[in-house]
Amino acid sequence: MLTELYSMDVAQSEDTEQYFALGNLVRSYCAKNWSSTNRLYMKKEKKQAYYFSMEFLLGRMLKSNLLNLGILETVRGGLKELGIDLEKIVQIEADPGLGNGGLGRLAACFIDSMATCEIPGHGNGIRFKYGLFKQKFVNGYQVELPENWLQNGNVWETRRMNMAVTVSFYGKVWLEETVNGYMLPHYENTERVLAVPYDTPIIGYGNNTVNTLRLWSAELPAQDEAMDYWSYIQRRNRIESISEVLYPDDSNYEGRLLRLKQEYFFVSAGIQSIIRHYKKMGLSINHLAEKVAIHINDTHPALCIPELMRLLLDEEHLDWEHAWNITINVMSYTNHTIMSEALEKWPIDMISSLLPRVYQIISEIDRRYVEKMAALHSTGKIERTRIIEGGHVKMAHLAIIGSHSINGVAKLHTAILKEKVLHDFFLIYPSRFNNKTNGITQRRWLMLANEPLRELINEKIGNDWEKTLTELKMLKAFRNDEETLKELAEIKRINKAHFAEYVLDALKIEVDPDAIFDVQIKRLHAYKRQLLNLLHILKLYLDLKEDPKTDIHPRVFIFGAKAAPSYTYAKEIIKLINSVAELINHDASINNKLKIVFIENYGVSLAEKIIPAADVSEQISLASKEASGTSNMKLMLNGAVTLATLDGANVEIRDRVGSENIIIFGLTDKEVYQYYQDGSYHSHDYYENNPVLQRVLNTLIDGTIPDAETEGRDIFNSLVNYGDEYFVLRDFDEYVAAQKKIDKLYRDPLTWQRMALINIAGAGVFSSDYTVLQYANDIWDVAYRPDAGELLN
Numbered sequence: 001m002l003t004e005l006y007s008m009d010v011a012q013s014e015d016t017e018q019y020f021a022l023g024n025l026v027r028s029y030c031a032k033n034w035s036s037t038n039r040l041y042m043k044k045e046k047k048q049a050y051y052f053s054m055e056f057l058l059g060r061m062l063k064s065n066l067l068n069l070g071i072l073e074t075v076r077g078g079l080k081e082l083g084i085d086l087e088k089i090v091q092i093e094a095d096p097g098l099g100n101g102g103l104g105r106l107a108a109c110f111i112d113s114m115a116t117c118e119i120p121g122h123g124n125g126i127r128f129k130y131g132l133f134k135q136k137f138v139n140g141y142q143v144e145l146p147e148n149w150l151q152n153g154n155v156w157e158t159r160r161m162n163m164a165v166t167v168s169f170y171g172k173v174w175l176e177e178t179v180n181g182y183m184l185p186h187y188e189n190t191e192r193v194l195a196v197p198y199d200t201p202i203i204g205y206g207n208n209t210v211n212t213l214r215l216w217s218a219e220l221p222a223q224d225e226a227m228d229y230w231s232y233i234q235r236r237n238r239i240e241s242i243s244e245v246l247y248p249d250d251s252n253y254e255g256r257l258l259r260l261k262q263e264y265f266f267v268s269a270g271i272q273s274i275i276r277h278y279k280k281m282g283l284s285i286n287h288l289a290e291k292v293a294i295h296i297n298d299t300h301p302a303l304c305i306p307e308l309m310r311l312l313l314d315e316e317h318l319d320w321e322h323a324w325n326i327t328i329n330v331m332s333y334t335n336h337t338i339m340s341e342a343l344e345k346w347p348i349d350m351i352s353s354l355l356p357r358v359y360q361i362i363s364e365i366d367r368r369y370v371e372k373m374a375a376l377h378s379t380g381k382i383e384r385t386r387i388i389e390g391g392h393v394k395m396a397h398l399a400i401i402g403s404h405s406i407n408g409v410a411k412l413h414t415a416i417l418k419e420k421v422l423h424d425f426f427l428i429y430p431s432r433f434n435n436k437t438n439g440i441t442q443r444r445w446l447m448l449a450n451e452p453l454r455e456l457i458n459e460k461i462g463n464d465w466e467k468t469l470t471e472l473k474m475l476k477a478f479r480n481d482e483e484t485l486k487e488l489a490e491i492k493r494i495n496k497a498h499f500a501e502y503v504l505d506a507l508k509i510e511v512d513p514d515a516i517f518d519v520q521i522k523r524l525h526a527y528k529r530q531l532l533n534l535l536h537i538l539k540l541y542l543d544l545k546e547d548p549k550t551d552i553h554p555r556v557f558i559f560g561a562k563a564a565p566s567y568t569y570a571k572e573i574i575k576l577i578n579s580v581a582e583l584i585n586h587d588a589s590i591n592n593k594l595k596i597v598f599i600e601n602y603g604v605s606l607a608e609k610i611i612p613a614a615d616v617s618e619q620i621s622l623a624s625k626e627a628s629g630t631s632n633m634k635l636m637l638n639g640a641v642t643l644a645t646l647d648g649a650n651v652e653i654r655d656r657v658g659s660e661n662i663i664i665f666g667l668t669d670k671e672v673y674q675y676y677q678d679g680s681y682h683s684h685d686y687y688e689n690n691p692v693l694q695r696v697l698n699t700l701i702d703g704t705i706p707d708a709e710t711e712g713r714d715i716f717n718s719l720v721n722y723g724d725e726y727f728v729l730r731d732f733d734e735y736v737a738a739q740k741k742i743d744k745l746y747r748d749p750l751t752w753q754r755m756a757l758i759n760i761a762g763a764g765v766f767s768s769d770y771t772v773l774q775y776a777n778d779i780w781d782v783a784y785r786p787d788a789g790e791l792l793n
């Protein structure tokens, strides 16, 4: 293969050539199953599910593909004989960061699980030329650099020019009634964009299923090339900018025109290609909902609803009622957040000029909604739930009104949606609401990321768990087996030593593998409360400064977090953490007890390194704010003990492992809502009345922390004087007490390892295999692996 591709032999070839040679080999190895999967779906006219997502945070694919094809060990061994280290060449692959965080990573876990569970399900998104920015720290400040992940090519994708479709923007539209009685739209002066699909095979684990991730790229249509040179360049740049770069905002709404263009671009291209594919089966459009399910991952693809309506009305000439029925039966929607700043709403002017026909349809959906509900519900409720209101189009309302299913992503989150955030809608459409707790793929997050643990588990309970993750419960039989607990400890020690080497190499910080590795890895956001973690570190530092003999087990606090470039407060927190790290890591008097490691450029590849080395999993968001969380699941699966508030899926983790095997602290969601209701939280009182907390907070403004005056002052003010929106000061004492408990438990190795084991044993239910099976069964009504039914229970 190498010889064919590069006319050189192995001895001469460099890592890069070896990587691309192997990648090409793997791609051709799965090509047969890819086309036979498609042929089978077509021949059996299987109902297909399409997962529409603005983001797919895939991570590197070489090892994952080798594992799923069942040739990882063969290839590793074969390469070794040639003197090649597989681990070295997998590093060559660019990590495709086509997502911000949890939402995009969920989409990636889901497509892996759909293929594994033999669900005819595919991803549909955007082929961003630049992924999420590369993060660098300069003097402790976050600096963003472009992530040109396609620079050296992408072996996994196939450009399919023959499947390109046209997407239209702007222009004028008017309707003309034809002799047959339907309204035919006429368009004038539209800007036409060519959407070119790039397909990536999504390989099932241990089966012959290969599904497709279709990512769209925006290009200038060929017929537009006949214009003067400068107009051509300008138009080309304007069009190509649509799929140029991922918006780096997580949990925050970005109201810019380019973002709206991106959303409509991949929605329209995706739905057009689905309908074209459907029609190839020769079926009538009337049966579309029997063969197609479209899932809307958050509201970013909510234009799926008016776009499908547009195609059914204007191209297929169905009447409104009929088209609307089909649309509702096809569409389903996942809500990912209750935070109002993340709820998308587009100004009417913007959407009606960019998408005139789509806006007409949205208006008509809204008009009919108001008309239909008038007889059934109060005016107040209708005004609160309608789509177009206050000069804006509310995307969540559109998604709910146009879907047959609305799901939250953890039990608590779904309950809050029903009772609070979407209560009006719940009263109107009670049967549409359901829960689907998020999940993670054990293939990437255990079998690949933590090979020593995989081996140990296989030794103890066999490998059924690899296909059926709840089988991990068998590990519970070893809870009092000292030998197993020691082996577990030894594996953690090896992973920690491995990570320590990386930290020394990359950051020049020496950390002791026998310290507690305390990990908080997630986007930097005020609601996730990295600050609470930092205040506790400052407390320990002050304790040690006062009395160097303070009895604590050595700790390494590990952070990984990117902040949205426009999120000033989050960037100030990054700077503050880095400044505290400077202070603590260079203070010889406490050096062996505390270290802070803030890893630059957190992403999937780094997560794979950090998670197997974690002892403590920090999941400390303000209760009610984290919809689910998934790093909590990855860390638990790798034997970390969770330190958490009762938020998102933490609640379900506690239910699985029992209160003795998780450390819970802080306000509950109910208490938070109570505070909102009576307005009785005054953070300044906590500052005034709690001397320990006061001493810690004062370090932010008294010069203790080097080179962070502005940041320290701003953060101090936000906490003490401007209300402390996320109740950091309220939860401080309980958090400190919880951390003391961790310290004590860790010093009893058998107790600690027993907790770790019970966490691994209880993590089975969080496989994304179960999550997608529930979507397939309850929402999409699509087929799945025959023996997978029992997994649903």
Ligand SMILES: *Cc1c(COP(=O)(O)O)cnc(C)c1O
Residues within 6 Å of the ligand: 100, 101, 102, 103, 105, 521, 522, 523, 602, 603, 604, 607, 628, 629, 630, 631, 632, 634
């Ligand atoms: C899992 C994951 C996330 C989600 O982390 P949360 O703590 O659940 O917010 C974000 N980024 C990456 C790279 C991940 O792998």
